[in-house]
Amino acid sequence: xxxxPAGGAGPLRFGIRLRLFLAFVAxxxxxxxxxxxxxxxxxxxxxxxxxxxxxxLPALGLAAKLAEEGGAIIATAPILxxxxxxxxxxxxxxxxxxxxxxxxxxxxxxEGGVPGLRPVVDAxxxxxxxxxxxxxxxxxxxxxxxxxxxxxxxxHADFLDEIEPLVxxxxxxxxxxxxxxxxxxxxADAVRILREENRRSEAVLQxxxxxxxxxxxxxxxxxxATPEMLDDNAGFLDETAGRLRRDLAALADWSDxxxxxxxxxxxxxxxxxxxxxxxxxxxxxLETAARGQALLAENREVVARLNGxxxxxxxxxxxxxxxxxxxxxxxxxxxxxxxxxxxxxSLLVAVLVAWLYVNRNLITRLTRLGDAARAIAAGDxxxxxxxxxxxxxxxxxxxxxxxxxxxxxVEEANAQAIIDNAQAGLAITDAEGVIEFVNPLAAALIAPxxxxxxxxxxxxxxxxxxxxxxxxxxxxxxFSRMAxxxxxxGYGDGAAAALSILTTGRRPDGGAVPVQVGVRPFWRRxxxxxxxxxxxxxxxxxxxxxxxxxxxxxxxxxxxxxGRLEQAIAEHRRTERELREAQAELVQAGKLxxxxxxAAGVGHELxxxxxxxxxYAHNGRKLIELGRTEEADGNLGKIADLTARMANITNHLKRxxxxxxxxxxxxxxxxxxxxxxxxxxxxxxxEAVAVAVELPDGGPPLRxxxxxxxxxxxxxxxxxxxxxxxxxxxxxxILIRAEASGGGQDGQADGVRIEVRDSDPGIAAGTVGQIxxxxxxxxxVGTGLGLGLSISYNIVRDFGGVLSVAGSGPGGxxxxxxxxxx
Ligand code: ADP
Numbered sequence: 001x002x003x004x005p006a007g008g009a010g011p012l013r014f015g016i017r018l019r020l021f022l023a024f025v026a027x028x029x030x031x032x033x034x035x036x037x038x039x040x041x042x043x044x045x046x047x048x049x050x051x052x053x054x055x056x057l058p059a060l061g062l063a064a065k066l067a068e069e070g071g072a073i074i075a076t077a078p079i080l081x082x083x084x085x086x087x088x089x090x091x092x093x094x095x096x097x098x099x100x101x102x103x104x105x106x107x108x109x110x111e112g113g114v115p116g117l118r119p120v121v122d123a124x125x126x127x128x129x130x131x132x133x134x135x136x137x138x139x140x141x142x143x144x145x146x147x148x149x150x151x152x153x154x155x156h157a158d159f160l161d162e163i164e165p166l167v168x169x170x171x172x173x174x175x176x177x178x179x180x181x182x183x184x185x186x187x188a189d190a191v192r193i194l195r196e197e198n199r200r201s202e203a204v205l206q207x208x209x210x211x212x213x214x215x216x217x218x219x220x221x222x223x224x225a226t227p228e229m230l231d232d233n234a235g236f237l238d239e240t241a242g243r244l245r246r247d248l249a250a251l252a253d254w255s256d257x258x259x260x261x262x263x264x265x266x267x268x269x270x271x272x273x274x275x276x277x278x279x280x281x282x283x284x285x286l287e288t289a290a291r292g293q294a295l296l297a298e299n300r301e302v303v304a305r306l307n308g309x310x311x312x313x314x315x316x317x318x319x320x321x322x323x324x325x326x327x328x329x330x331x332x333x334x335x336x337x338x339x340x341x342x343x344x345x346s347l348l349v350a351v352l353v354a355w356l357y358v359n360r361n362l363i364t365r366l367t368r369l370g371d372a373a374r375a376i377a378a379g380d381x382x383x384x385x386x387x388x389x390x391x392x393x394x395x396x397x398x399x400x401x402x403x404x405x406x407x408x409x410v411e412e413a414n415a416q417a418i419i420d421n422a423q424a425g426l427a428i429t430d431a432e433g434v435i436e437f438v439n440p441l442a443a444a445l446i447a448p449x450x451x452x453x454x455x456x457x458x459x460x461x462x463x464x465x466x467x468x469x470x471x472x473x474x475x476x477x478x479f480s481r482m483a484x485x486x487x488x489x490g491y492g493d494g495a496a497a498a499l500s501i502l503t504t505g506r507r508p509d510g511g512a513v514p515v516q517v518g519v520r521p522f523w524r525r526x527x528x529x530x531x532x533x534x535x536x537x538x539x540x541x542x543x544x545x546x547x548x549x550x551x552x553x554x555x556x557x558x559x560x561x562x563g564r565l566e567q568a569i570a571e572h573r574r575t576e577r578e579l580r581e582a583q584a585e586l587v588q589a590g591k592l593x594x595x596x597x598x599a600a601g602v603g604h605e606l607x608x609x610x611x612x613x614x615x616y617a618h619n620g621r622k623l624i625e626l627g628r629t630e631e632a633d634g635n636l637g638k639i640a641d642l643t644a645r646m647a648n649i650t651n652h653l654k655r656x657x658x659x660x661x662x663x664x665x666x667x668x669x670x671x672x673x674x675x676x677x678x679x680x681x682x683x684x685x686x687e688a689v690a691v692a693v694e695l696p697d698g699g700p701p702l703r704x705x706x707x708x709x710x711x712x713x714x715x716x717x718x719x720x721x722x723x724x725x726x727x728x729x730x731x732x733x734i735l736i737r738a739e740a741s742g743g744g745q746d747g748q749a750d751g752v753r754i755e756v757r758d759s760d761p762g763i764a765a766g767t768v769g770q771i772x773x774x775x776x777x778x779x780x781v782g783t784g785l786g787l788g789l790s791i792s793y794n795i796v797r798d799f800g801g802v803l804s805v806a807g808s809g810p811g812g813x814x815x816x817x818x819x820x821x822x
Contacts, residue, residue: 015391016362023353027346034342041335045328052324056317062110063310063317069103070303070310073124077299080131081292086139093132100125114313117306124302131295134288141285148270148278149222155267156215162260163208169256170201200254206247211264214240218271221279230283237271237279244268365393373400381408425534429519433463433479433530442534445515446505463519463532471503471517482521482530497521502537514541583794586774586787592657605649605682609642616642652678656716661707664799666822669702669738669752670695676715677736680723689726694737702738704752704819706799714795714803717788718756718815724779725760725813733759733812740821750821755806757814768805 076096083089100121107114107121177193180186187193217237224230244264251257274280368386375383381404387397419426425442429435438446446466464472464479478499498520505515514537519530616635623632652675673693677684684691695702704711719734726732734756741753763771770776772793777786789803796803801819808814 019357026349030342030346030349034339037338037342038335041331041338044331048324048328048331052321056320059110059313060317062106063313066106066310067307069099069106070306073099074300074303077131077296081135081296083135089135089139096128100128114309117309120302120306120309124306127295127299127302131292131299134292134295138285138288138292141281141288145222145278145281145285148281149219152215152218152270152278155263159211159263159267162263163204166204166256166260167201170197170204173197200251203247203250207244207260207264210240210244211267214244214267214271218278221282224282227283227286230279234273234279241268241271365389369393369397369400376404376407381411427532427534429463429530429532431483431528433475435461435463445513445534445536466506468504471501474501478519514538586791602649602653606646609646613639613642656709656712664705664707666703667706667708667711669704672708672712673715673736676712676719679716680719683723687723687727687732689723689732689734691734696739702740702752703822705822706819710795714792714817717792721788722756722758726758729760731759741818752819752821754817755814757812759812762810763808763813768808
């Protein structure tokens with residue numbers, strides 16, 4: 001059976017591959033649709049933007065340029081109108097001409113887009129050329145006005161030149177006539193002359209005054225700003241001209257006034273309101289300027305119209321742009337929604353496929369299948385295999401089922417092979433203990449193999465039948481106890497469920513065999529079975545018997561050895577006791593040796609009082625003989641004292657010689673030191689050895705934990721050695737110093753340090769390590785046994801103290817004895 005259709009060769013099946021393929025195709029189609037929608041909306045957006053860029057942007061640019069040119073014209077036209085010279089005017093007119101030409105070109109380019117633009121531009125051209133003509137005329141008038149004013153200045157000068165001689169002549173003639181009158185012989189016409197000259201001079205002075213006024217009014221007319229002011233000025237000028245004419249008429253008969261009359265006539269010509277008069281020129285100039293202003297206003301109005309057209313155009317473009325932007329926004333929004341919708345649908349499809357199909361169907365089934373495969377691999381051949389569906393997974397499940405059945409078959413075959421080849425006897429019984437199966441070893445031990453299953457009519461031996469009475473009873477009890485487990489579906493506590501007994505089996509040939517029987521329940525295909533292990537115990541029991549015999553023999557050996565050991569221990573204890581006694585003897589011997597040495601000194605010590613006693617006794621007897629009983633009594637008293645002293649010495653010797661007490665107690669130090677010294681009194685004196693004893697001043701006497709006699713023995717020994725050591729040196733000194741030592745600080749018990757120092761040349765360097773050894777001596781034979789320090793060392797150790805050499809050299813040797821303070 002093919003689990004998966006092989007690469008397109010097999011029939012097309014609606015399996016996992018096809019389903020997943022279709023799901024992916026659906027998602028892919030949705031993605032392509034989303035792309036197509038996006039593409040379409042961007043295409044629409046692009047079209048809108050192209051259209052905008054092609055049709056509206058140039059129009060906008062042209063409109064902006066038109067507005068710029070119009071603005072430039074509005075700005076330049078007033079400058080043209082206000083031009084002061086023709087050159088300036090020509091330059092501005094050229095600039096305006098260029099602007100106008102540019103405007104015309106733009107109009108040509110934009111014409112289709114802006115209706116009514118060309119007439120406006122034409123009107124602007126006309127307005128500008130009219131303005132140009134007006135300005136040119138105004139400049140002409142200004143020039144002429146300027147010339148008239150120039151002429152007026154010259155005429156005024158001529159006028160003044162005419163007036164002054166006439167006034168001077170008249171004044172001279174009047175003076176001459178007056179002089180002839182005053183001389184008393186006046187000429188006949190003196191009075192006439194006076195009258196005539198007076199009239200003329202008045203007229204000349206009137207003409208002079210009005211002439212000056214007329215010049216001022218003419219000059220003023222050239223600069224007046226309005227026609228109304230010109231009208232007012234013309235009134236004054238006419239009046240002044242009338243007066244001038246009247247005064248001139250008065251001088252008509254006077255030949256000297258002819259040229260004045262001509263000058264005044266020319267002045268009046270300049271004062272005329274028409275035909276080249278200054279006021280007329282000024283009026284025309286003002287009118288031309290007003291015309292120029294009107295043209296400028298018209299210019300502004302035309303440009304405003306132009307701007308209006310442009311702004312309408314811009315508005316139209318803006319409206320179009322807004323419409324295009326709105327279309328673009330709609331296109332974008334549509335594209336976005338379409339993309340979002342297709343993405344959501346793709347996601348939905350993907351999620352549905354992933355969740356409903358892949359997760360809930362595929363993964364769940366795969367997990368169950370995996371669990372089943374794992375359980376089967378772990379040996380649970382009863383694991384449930386999910387078989388539903390019709391796809392590749394159901395194929396796999398079917399394959400796993402086949403695998404499991406094969407595994408069960410193989411396992412059973414293996415189990416059978418293992419049981420057959422096992423080195424122990426194995427049997428399987430049913431729940432009642434009926435033997436279903438035995439392997440060859442078990443068959444040899446208890447039974448032949450069953451002839452066949454009971455239902456086939458074969459003989460069905462029970463396990464109990466193949467054991468002796470006791471074993472049979474226990475096995476039967478076990479099976480009846482286990483029977484309820486069959487329905488309960490388990491066997492409870494494993495230990496309680498197993499049975500292990502040593503019993504006797506019946507061989508197939510009827511012989512008895514010791515056998516270890518182990519019974520343990522197990523489940524096979526939902527049925528309770530028991531596996532029975534049978535071990536032939538014949539050899540093992542034999543081995544055990546041999547072992548027990550060996551143990552018995554070994555135990556007897558050990559007991560004998562033990563007796564010997566106990567004997568040896570008793571021997572050892574006895575030897576130890578003897579040794580101890582020997583050591584005590586040795587101590588005593590050492591002491592007696594010291595005593596021996598001391599004896600001579602003591603004898604000497606006793607000699608002196610003895611001699612004195614003898615002398616006192618002899619003298620006493622003589623005194624008694626002489627009847628001097630009182631004096632004799634004195635001698636007897638002295639004798640008594642001396643014997644007391646001698647008794648003291650011998651007592652001390654006796655005490656020292658006796659066996660010491662083994663118990664320790666508090667011993668006051670000073671009497672012991674003094675006692676030891678007293679044994680050497682004679683020797684110290686004879687050998688001139690200076691002895692110093694240093695004990696702490698004040699306070700309670702020093703007491704140590706020791707035994708008095710043995711402590712004195714140690715001190716005697718140390719003093720004796722010191723006396724021997726200083727014997728050959730010139731300065732002989734011994735110092736005994738005792739002090740409390742050790743403090744409470746380091747937690748040690750308080751101690752007492754006793755130092756015995758002498759002034760000997762020091763112990764030879766190589767021998768310091770040996771001096772405490774027994775029988776080590778450097779003294780001549782007969783004087784030293786070499787036991788003193790060895791015994792002292794052990795005594796001090798028994799006291800719980802230490803004896804050591806604190807130092808030895810040319811300055812002397814010091815032994816230190818440290819004891820516990822009592
Ligand atoms: P003995 O006195 O019988 O020789 P000891 O055991 O008392 O035995 O002393 C052993 C040796 O230690 C002495 O022979 C001597 O050489 C040395 N010795 C002991 N005390 C002193 C001392 N104070 N100064 C120098 N040597 C000493």
